Amino acid sequence: MKLEIRGLTKRFGDFVANDHIDLTIEPGEIHCLLGENGAGKSTLMNMLYGLLDPSEGEVLIDEVPRSFATPGDAIAAGIGMVHQHFMLVPVFTVAENVMLGDESVRGGVFLNRGQATERVRALSQQYGLKVDPEALVEHLPVGVQQRVEIIKALSHNAKVLILDEPTAVLTPQEIEELMQIMRELRDQGTSIIFITHKLREVKAVGDRISVIRRGRVVGTADPSTSEAELAEMMVGRSVKLVVDKEPSTRRDTVLQVEHLTVTDPRGHQVVKDIGFEVRAGEVLGVAGVQGNGQTELVKALIGLIRPDTGVISLDGNDISGHGPRRSLEAGVGYIPEDRSHDGNVGSFSVRENLILDLYRDDRFARGMALRLDDIATNAQERIEEFDIRTESDQTPVSALSGGNQQKVVVAREFSRPLKLLVASQPTRGVDVGSIEFIHRRIIAERDRGTAVVIVSTELDEIYALSDRIAVMYDGRIVGTVTPDIPREQIGLLMAGATDTGEERV
Amino acid sequence: MSSLRMTAGWWASAKVTLAAFAIALLIGAVLIAFSDEDVVETLPNLFTYPGDFFVAAADAIGSSYWAMLKGSLGSWHAIASTLERSAPLICAGLGVTFAFRAGLFNIGAQGQMTIAALIGGYVAFAWQLPAGLHLLCALVACLIGGALWGGVAGVLKAQAGAHEVITTIMLNYVAASVLLYALSKDAFQRPGSDNALSPQPLDTARFPSIGGVHLGVLLALLAAVLVWWVLDRSTLGFELRAVGANPNAARTAGMSTTVVYTVAMVIAGALAGLAAAMNVLGEGNALSPTLVGSIGFDAITVALLGRASPVGTVLAGLLFGAMSVGGVAMQASVGTPKELTAVIQALIVLFVAAPTFVKALMRFKDQGGGTTLLAKGWGA
Numbered sequence: 001m002k003l004e005i006r007g008l009t010k011r012f013g014d015f016v017a018n019d020h021i022d023l024t025i026e027p028g029e030i031h032c033l034l035g036e037n038g039a040g041k042s043t044l045m046n047m048l049y050g051l052l053d054p055s056e057g058e059v060l061i062d063e064v065p066r067s068f069a070t071p072g073d074a075i076a077a078g079i080g081m082v083h084q085h086f087m088l089v090p091v092f093t094v095a096e097n098v099m100l101g102d103e104s105v106r107g108g109v110f111l112n113r114g115q116a117t118e119r120v121r122a123l124s125q126q127y128g129l130k131v132d133p134e135a136l137v138e139h140l141p142v143g144v145q146q147r148v149e150i151i152k153a154l155s156h157n158a159k160v161l162i163l164d165e166p167t168a169v170l171t172p173q174e175i176e177e178l179m180q181i182m183r184e185l186r187d188q189g190t191s192i193i194f195i196t197h198k199l200r201e202v203k204a205v206g207d208r209i210s211v212i213r214r215g216r217v218v219g220t221a222d223p224s225t226s227e228a229e230l231a232e233m234m235v236g237r238s239v240k241l242v243v244d245k246e247p248s249t250r251r252d253t254v255l256q257v258e259h260l261t262v263t264d265p266r267g268h269q270v271v272k273d274i275g276f277e278v279r280a281g282e283v284l285g286v287a288g289v290q291g292n293g294q295t296e297l298v299k300a301l302i303g304l305i306r307p308d309t310g311v312i313s314l315d316g317n318d319i320s321g322h323g324p325r326r327s328l329e330a331g332v333g334y335i336p337e338d339r340s341h342d343g344n345v346g347s348f349s350v351r352e353n354l355i356l357d358l359y360r361d362d363r364f365a366r367g368m369a370l371r372l373d374d375i376a377t378n379a380q381e382r383i384e385e386f387d388i389r390t391e392s393d394q395t396p397v398s399a400l401s402g403g404n405q406q407k408v409v410v411a412r413e414f415s416r417p418l419k420l421l422v423a424s425q426p427t428r429g430v431d432v433g434s435i436e437f438i439h440r441r442i443i444a445e446r447d448r449g450t451a452v453v454i455v456s457t458e459l460d461e462i463y464a465l466s467d468r469i470a471v472m473y474d475g476r477i478v479g480t481v482t483p484d485i486p487r488e489q490i491g492l493l494m495a496g497a498t499d500t501g502e503e504r505v
Numbered sequence: 506m507s508s509l510r511m512t513a514g515w516w517a518s519a520k521v522t523l524a525a526f527a528i529a530l531l532i533g534a535v536l537i538a539f540s541d542e543d544v545v546e547t548l549p550n551l552f553t554y555p556g557d558f559f560v561a562a563a564d565a566i567g568s569s570y571w572a573m574l575k576g577s578l579g580s581w582h583a584i585a586s587t588l589e590r591s592a593p594l595i596c597a598g599l600g601v602t603f604a605f606r607a608g609l610f611n612i613g614a615q616g617q618m619t620i621a622a623l624i625g626g627y628v629a630f631a632w633q634l635p636a637g638l639h640l641l642c643a644l645v646a647c648l649i650g651g652a653l654w655g656g657v658a659g660v661l662k663a664q665a666g667a668h669e670v671i672t673t674i675m676l677n678y679v680a681a682s683v684l685l686y687a688l689s690k691d692a693f694q695r696p697g698s699d700n701a702l703s704p705q706p707l708d709t710a711r712f713p714s715i716g717g718v719h720l721g722v723l724l725a726l727l728a729a730v731l732v733w734w735v736l737d738r739s740t741l742g743f744e745l746r747a748v749g750a751n752p753n754a755a756r757t758a759g760m761s762t763t764v765v766y767t768v769a770m771v772i773a774g775a776l777a778g779l780a781a782a783m784n785v786l787g788e789g790n791a792l793s794p795t796l797v798g799s800i801g802f803d804a805i806t807v808a809l810l811g812r813a814s815p816v817g818t819v820l821a822g823l824l825f826g827a828m829s830v831g832g833v834a835m836q837a838s839v840g841t842p843k844e845l846t847a848v849i850q851a852l853i854v855l856f857v858a859a860p861t862f863v864k865a866l867m868r869f870k871d872q873g874g875g876t877t878l879l880a881k882g883w884g885a
Contacts, residue, residue, distance in 0.1 A: 325759030336757055345751040357758035359743050368739045
């Protein structure tokens, strides 16, 4: 099936999210859609999948113009989509999830589970998608859940499969397996639209690459194009992909964690007897697939969760379980993994968010009265220093792009003297230009003698920043290594293999 | 700082409110016309002499609304009544507004006012003190009573996670029953009366009045200024608004949601207590089961209409006060039932609560992504 997009445009008021986009997806090709967050990839796909109405333009399938009012229309036309967040019912089996919305019945009322099971088996064999049709979805690892989503789309006879940032939640091994599946699908005639902002993956699996910037297709490339060129197309200027940094000069231990154990509200032990130390002027990267206890470790570090056992000592003082305010006052800076949930108050202005955890400081308050002039001056200085793109410092922070929202958080945390910086996914959903900037600032902070803990699921980021890498799996640190070991080794550790023969640092 | 944030959307929301007011008056006009005897008499001949109908209707509507306007603002006496009627609405409305900005939907102004009136009223009629001091004690007693009752809901929310809507509603019932119980006891009973009625507050505990307006009104306006300052200019307000808008980010920034919830409800309660003081120490009403009336609930309406801003709450309070005073005057002079004002008030709030409806009806141009649906839905 050939899918052609002609002059597709989407406007929201005065804002043009997609500006006359032309794309052709040939039968049996993996077409990569490369672009930064906010470039308009999702808007385009949502129009294609019947979730948004195009303002202009048309979609042709095998030269016939089609329009999709609902996802149902798109599915009927042979378009399937695997969302970044899976749309599965955890307590249903694989087969039940696949038949959902399209249940075949016997005798008018009884679900025909057997038929669905057979269908899943057949599809899984045809495309090499290893899945047990009778397994409960909640028991499956993320990578397998993703396969279920793909099978679901295929069972609706999808000829064009849209994969929206499919690798964000996977381990390096799972990413390799997914790519294998994608190639298999392609070879059997299914076209794939692969949405991502990761250059490495685009080059590994793509047949053709279309780059989207600010709602326009700015170019098409083939996989032999260099990463630097692709990055430049994506951002619109040349980008440094590597952070310049000197080797760290390790000094005294700032953070010492011993026997830390944390239980989540559901009663599961998610951090299991962890111990590590971070010295002044050193970056410790915590790598791992999402959901292996990193979130809880970070929350315990800044005092948002009270640990069951263990000591978190900052310069020799135990700060565990005393609440975030105590940690902040002790000199801990924190960049949370979800900026709109924990980092900023969306309806507050940029100005207000820039003092969100500093408002009691003598610089910004006299007794109970806020010093409005000083707060405004501070905002101007931070906006300039961190190049925060905003209409004014009175704009609500939720109106800013993801990268600029993150810069607000970073600017605020860096505007007071720190002993320890805890940064969780500091560049998630941030454009390449801002990533570069934020990474530079983090290294600068390190060089000023701050101890830094970076938690990230992006290995590139871990490699770029860390002086040492701790890998977390199932609530434990399964290995601490230096950034000169190959990615595969870390990949194995992330998947839980502890015996890699690597020397512990 | 947030005042500037609000200027952006200020005119847009004011427009919706004014439009809601206009639509409500229009519907009110229809009700007036069809409840007027002279108008109804012309109906059988509507198609032969349509002119009669329109003349009669215009006369009924015009005279009713004119009477309402004159009764609420037409003389110094009318203005004084309007101010005195508005004062408790403003204070209790500020209580709802204050809690609302901390993310708490305070349905309990009624109960907070009741307990405040009970304690403050007791001080006002039972204690014997020199003039100024007595007023001060009674006023403080009102504030403490309200703060206490609001604080209970705050502590329950902060410490046990009990939803404030449920607790404040339940506390309203408890407060009403406590008042009834107290009024059945000798300490609160008016000597020589079998009714559930307390003695009159003593003159020494009453707000002095100037030109027919008691000075409590001034206190209500001062309270509004204070609430504005706290919300917009103080560290406490900063915390309060942060917790209200995003408790997770607030907690991450080192704020204590438990402290904020408790303090917000204590202050909200104290403001409701001030409303009770307007009633007991201002107008000098004795305690009775109907003392608070429905002011505690009207306060929610006032706060909503005022968009949870102190200035808006004052304006909405004045509007509701004026309509309530004007409604009585309207019934007295032209016979249109005063309940009409309640209908209009309810309609205003209904329309304000459904801004997309009003915008569609008035064809206001809208910016933003969510409106394509609307344009489709209304064929605009």
